[in-house]
Amino acid sequence: xxxKTPYTTAIDSDAERSPRRIVFLTKKTSAKVVRExxxxxxSYPHLVLREVMVLQGLIIALALLALFWDAPLEQVANxxxxxxxxxxPWYFLGLQELLHYFPPIxxxxxxxxxxVVALIVIPYFEINSKDEPFWSGNVQxxxxxxxxxxxxxxxxxxxxxxxxxIVPTAVIxxxxxxxxxxxxxxxxxxxxLRSRPLSWWIMTWFISVSVIxxxxxxxxxxxxxxxxxxxx
Amino acid sequence: MATSSVGSLLQQLRESKVWKSVFRRGPAVTNRxxxxxxxxxxxxxxxxxxxxxxxxxxxxxxxxxxxxxxLFLLLTVTGVLLMFYYHPAVPxxxxxMKDLRFVVSNGLFLRNLHRIGAQAMVLFVxxxxxxxxxxxxxxxxxxxxxxIGVGLLLITLFLSYTGYLLPWxxxxxxxxxxxxxxxxxxxxxxxIMRFLMLGGHxxxxxxxxxxxxxxxxxxxxxxxxLIGIHFWRxxxxxxxxxxxxxxxxxxxxxxx
Numbered sequence: 001x002x003x004k005t006p007y008t009t010a011i012d013s014d015a016e017r018s019p020r021r022i023v024f025l026t027k028k029t030s031a032k033v034v035r036e037x038x039x040x041x042x043s044y045p046h047l048v049l050r051e052v053m054v055l056q057g058l059i060i061a062l063a064l065l066a067l068f069w070d071a072p073l074e075q076v077a078n079x080x081x082x083x084x085x086x087x088x089p090w091y092f093l094g095l096q097e098l099l100h101y102f103p104p105i106x107x108x109x110x111x112x113x114x115x116v117v118a119l120i121v122i123p124y125f126e127i128n129s130k131d132e133p134f135w136s137g138n139v140q141x142x143x144x145x146x147x148x149x150x151x152x153x154x155x156x157x158x159x160x161x162x163x164x165x166i167v168p169t170a171v172i173x174x175x176x177x178x179x180x181x182x183x184x185x186x187x188x189x190x191x192x193l194r195s196r197p198l199s200w201w202i203m204t205w206f207i208s209v210s211v212i213x214x215x216x217x218x219x220x221x222x223x224x225x226x227x228x229x230x231x232x
Numbered sequence: 233m234a235t236s237s238v239g240s241l242l243q244q245l246r247e248s249k250v251w252k253s254v255f256r257r258g259p260a261v262t263n264r265x266x267x268x269x270x271x272x273x274x275x276x277x278x279x280x281x282x283x284x285x286x287x288x289x290x291x292x293x294x295x296x297x298x299x300x301x302x303l304f305l306l307l308t309v310t311g312v313l314l315m316f317y318y319h320p321a322v323p324x325x326x327x328x329m330k331d332l333r334f335v336v337s338n339g340l341f342l343r344n345l346h347r348i349g350a351q352a353m354v355l356f357v358x359x360x361x362x363x364x365x366x367x368x369x370x371x372x373x374x375x376x377x378x379x380i381g382v383g384l385l386l387i388t389l390f391l392s393y394t395g396y397l398l399p400w401x402x403x404x405x406x407x408x409x410x411x412x413x414x415x416x417x418x419x420x421x422x423x424i425m426r427f428l429m430l431g432g433h434x435x436x437x438x439x440x441x442x443x444x445x446x447x448x449x450x451x452x453x454x455x456x457x458l459i460g461i462h463f464w465r466x467x468x469x470x471x472x473x474x475x476x477x478x479x480x481x482x483x484x485x486x487x488x
Contacts, residue, residue: 038284054299074402083402086410104414105418108418128370128371
């Protein structure tokens with residue numbers, strides 16, 4: 001395209017969305033389209049405009065919240081006056097809830113350390129890259145291993161009386177186990193669950209446990225970390 | 233005709249020598265100048281020149297990564313403003329909180345913005361990570377960017393945690409005391425690490441100063457460094473992960 005061409009486009013049009021490949025056919029060869037290149041648009045303005053709109057929406061939402069929701073400020077720090085309960089920031093309350101059940105070295109050091117290591121190595125384990133449903137392949141062997149893992153996990157959790165971990169573990173583990181016997185199902189809910197790979201089940205279990213521990217630690221724990229109902 | 237005169241004024245401005253010296257391109261009305269607009273700009277060049285139409289749909293990302301980054305920017309701006317009114321000293325820090333509330337114009341609003349933004353950033357980092365996981369965004373060739381993301385998650389948590397102490401009220405003091413006590417349970421290293429973090433055996437003015445420096449200088453710089461790599465790798469690893477994308481067939485790299 002020559003620079004001299006008086007050539008302009010409107011903001012919502014793209015004169016050439018993406019250049020088309022031209023194939024030269026010589027004797028005794030043929031070409032076929034293996035994959036269509038997805039349609040592309042120019043980042044400027046299409047993406048930049050959207051990002052700016054998201055930024056503006058965010059600023060408006062935050063400003064509205066900041067008008068009506070005051071940051072807390074208690075009395076000046078006093079090392080001699082321990083509040084009961086003394087709570088960590090909300091994102092560490094799941095850990096604090098674990099500390100209530102397990103020895104400090106397990107709940108405070110080993111478990112969070114394992115979570116961080118597990119998150120880092122996720123992409124480097126083959127099992128996380130496969131999308132095959134859990135109930136496929138050697139189903140009997142998987143049923144055996146899953147049963148043993150679930151039973152051991154539940155027994156250990158029960159020994160420590162970690163009820164707020166047991167409940168989500170039982171629900172997610174139960175759903176995974178029940179899915180095996182839903183092979184003939186018509187329901188789309190079970191069909192969806194049955195199509196999920198192992199990595200999906202582990203992450204969903206992890207998120208469920210974390211959310212429940214955090215919510216319980218935030219709203220349901222009172223003096224001496226005893227159970228309280230937030231509406232009383 | 234007010235609009236057309238504003239329009240012609242803008243037109244004149246765009247054609248002026250000064251404007252052209254800054255942007256070194258004409259108005260972005262052709263695909264060529266639109267490309268130049270992206271790759272001749274230090275900040276925009278983190279974006280690809282072209283994007284797939286499907287990756288622009290809201291449900292491809294829900295803009296979770298963008299929102300997290302914008303929150304980081306907003307927290308930087310509000311944080312710098314707060315620094316003008318804050319002394320990391322005992323008990324002056326607490327007095328500064330009172331002043332922000334009762335003396336400084338819009339001081340409470342400023343602190344609210346920073347506080348809510350910080351909570352939102354922690355929340356959005358988590359949601360972003362889980363969304364990327366369920367999309368399979370950690371799979372090859374994007375493995376390393378996932379690891380960078382985990383690093384950014386930890387920095388975000390630590391940023392929020394160090395900021396928690398700064399108001400120097402009961403909430404701050406005891407939250408940090410509870411948190412740093414957990415570290416001391418670590419065998420052999422625990423006590424030393426706690427001492428290093430607090431600059432003493434208890435949460436005191438040394439701890440306040442250390443948390444302040446970490447919160448305002450060290451951690452934001454570390455975050456910025458990793459954010460740069462994170463964004464750059466999104467492009468180098470082939471753009472956003474789309475649900476329809478089949479990695480095995482998709483051997484052609486995006487953006488060529």
